[in-house]
Amino acid sequence: MGSRYEIRLGGSGGQGIILMGIILAEAVGVYDHKFVAQTQSYGPEARGGSSKSEVIVSDEEIDYPKAMKPDLLLVMNQKSCDDFFPDLDPEGLLIVDSTFVTQVPNPRAFQIPFTRIAREKFKREMVANIVALGALSQLTPIVSSKAVEAAVLARVPRGTEKLNRDALKAGMAAAMRAKKERLKVEIPPEIPKEDLLDSY
Amino acid sequence: MLLQGNEAVAEGALRAGCRFFAGYPITPATEISEVLSVRLPQVDGTFIQMEDEIASLGAVIGASLAGVKSMTATSGPGFSLMQENLGLAIIAEVPCVIVNVMRGGPSTGLPTFPAQSDVMQARWGTHGDHPIIVLSASTVRECFDMTIRAFNLSERFRTPVIVLIDEVVGHMREKMALDDEEEIEIFNRVKPTMPPEWYIPYEDTPSGVSPMANFGEGYRYHVTGLTHDVRGFPTSRPDEIGPFISRLHRKISSHFPEIQTAEYFQTEDAEITIVAYGCVARSAKRAVIEAREKGRKVGLLKLMTIWPFMRTAVEKVLQTSKVLIVPEMNMGQISREVKRVNRGITRVVALNKVDGTIITPMEILSRIQEVVS
Numbered sequence: 001m002g003s004r005y006e007i008r009l010g011g012s013g014g015q016g017i018i019l020m021g022i023i024l025a026e027a028v029g030v031y032d033h034k035f036v037a038q039t040q041s042y043g044p045e046a047r048g049g050s051s052k053s054e055v056i057v058s059d060e061e062i063d064y065p066k067a068m069k070p071d072l073l074l075v076m077n078q079k080s081c082d083d084f085f086p087d088l089d090p091e092g093l094l095i096v097d098s099t100f101v102t103q104v105p106n107p108r109a110f111q112i113p114f115t116r117i118a119r120e121k122f123k124r125e126m127v128a129n130i131v132a133l134g135a136l137s138q139l140t141p142i143v144s145s146k147a148v149e150a151a152v153l154a155r156v157p158r159g160t161e162k163l164n165r166d167a168l169k170a171g172m173a174a175a176m177r178a179k180k181e182r183l184k185v186e187i188p189p190e191i192p193k194e195d196l197l198d199s200y
Numbered sequence: 201m202l203l204q205g206n207e208a209v210a211e212g213a214l215r216a217g218c219r220f221f222a223g224y225p226i227t228p229a230t231e232i233s234e235v236l237s238v239r240l241p242q243v244d245g246t247f248i249q250m251e252d253e254i255a256s257l258g259a260v261i262g263a264s265l266a267g268v269k270s271m272t273a274t275s276g277p278g279f280s281l282m283q284e285n286l287g288l289a290i291i292a293e294v295p296c297v298i299v300n301v302m303r304g305g306p307s308t309g310l311p312t313f314p315a316q317s318d319v320m321q322a323r324w325g326t327h328g329d330h331p332i333i334v335l336s337a338s339t340v341r342e343c344f345d346m347t348i349r350a351f352n353l354s355e356r357f358r359t360p361v362i363v364l365i366d367e368v369v370g371h372m373r374e375k376m377a378l379d380d381e382e383e384i385e386i387f388n389r390v391k392p393t394m395p396p397e398w399y400i401p402y403e404d405t406p407s408g409v410s411p412m413a414n415f416g417e418g419y420r421y422h423v424t425g426l427t428h429d430v431r432g433f434p435t436s437r438p439d440e441i442g443p444f445i446s447r448l449h450r451k452i453s454s455h456f457p458e459i460q461t462a463e464y465f466q467t468e469d470a471e472i473t474i475v476a477y478g479c480v481a482r483s484a485k486r487a488v489i490e491a492r493e494k495g496r497k498v499g500l501l502k503l504m505t506i507w508p509f510m511r512t513a514v515e516k517v518l519q520t521s522k523v524l525i526v527p528e529m530n531m532g533q534i535s536r537e538v539k540r541v542n543r544g545i546t547r548v549v550a551l552n553k554v555d556g557t558i559i560t561p562m563e564i565l566s567r568i569q570e571v572v573s
Binding site for chain 1: 227311368372373489
């Protein structure tokens, strides 16, 4: 059980949560050569509704394929944050898309506006999940950024490689900055959203 | 390579030699058609999206009669529509594979959520007294292997074979190597060797399986859903009807060891044995590992052939265990079978969940706790 690491991604249908899970599982499993199981849960709607994707990483064969007590929770809307935060391991890592998650249950959470970055930097909200993936790769040692980049480029439609690579890099940079902030003050004060955005 | 359970089913089918698919898309089985719609034309196969599931299985039966290994894939609502033609495939002894990726029911139920509630439908959904082979898978690799096994068994015994998986397994992605060099046993139907005019299509043989001629190769015979004589024509003679129905059963029941498979995990010294299948077997395995860490002697019997019910495997664990726990995502379709085999020898406890979510290891562990105290 010791080597088992559980990741849960949550958001609303259409945000690319399941694709994010697939890319992450590919990065960990195919490029970083660990055991991996990815599952998903979504409603019958094409968009809207809730969407959840889970990635279990292990050094040994995986039996139960779902997260029991996630070590990492990344949420892209308030509802997922409210629904899934209680399941998070007390030592676990919470990453939120601060564009939509305004009520953060734990001040130690990494709050990065993935969707705003995607919207304002790339004019494409669609890549918010890739921005988030970039940030995730910097905030957890479970996956290497090299593997994530390789997995993203292998999955995205031809012709969008540059856009996606840039989105990934923007996510990584945002996470680095968030980490630096974390080092300065143990518990970061509430930063007005406008100021936060200026730094990107 | 990261593969989804449904994708592994499609790849397994191709590997088994499947060259015809007719189906109608339905969540959570759509990916099987999606993959085959691209892959079949690449290998000179045929993919048809039909108007509904009734026609889908009809087309599959026709293609198989012409000599092509054929399959369809669906979920509960479509599986209901297929029941009539499933009976036709059984009585006309046409090999084919039907994959049912189970979702919550009844009716349209829960399209995107898992269940294991079609176990009895797979056994008795089509009318009439008939045998059936139903396999189950709980990993991506097993989806691949079980689909190949399903084709082999259907060709071997001239019968439809059902692969029952669930939304969790069908949509789950795991790493799997697709090795073309890997040696995989493939069985093809036995064809007649006599000249066409000597061919008796439904003649009894020691194994109960008659050689099967491809339509269009000069062997003319009649195919009907009516109970028929050895030449395939309807009969009302009791001395033909009885032996025919008996043969349909005998060809399966005299080959149980070949058909039935199960996996035993730490059952040798187990005082509590969990009997599970599909995605729930994965939760059960985790529960066994955690219970063992706490010093409890728990084991797992994973059923990989659901029907014909694997009496021998259950009897084996009945002898050594004080309690059997049967967790399943239905109201107790397999636990009743386990109780039937048990006949009061030991205690059988069901654990049923019908809320559209997988049974967790924690839920199995707390049932173990309840049983112990």
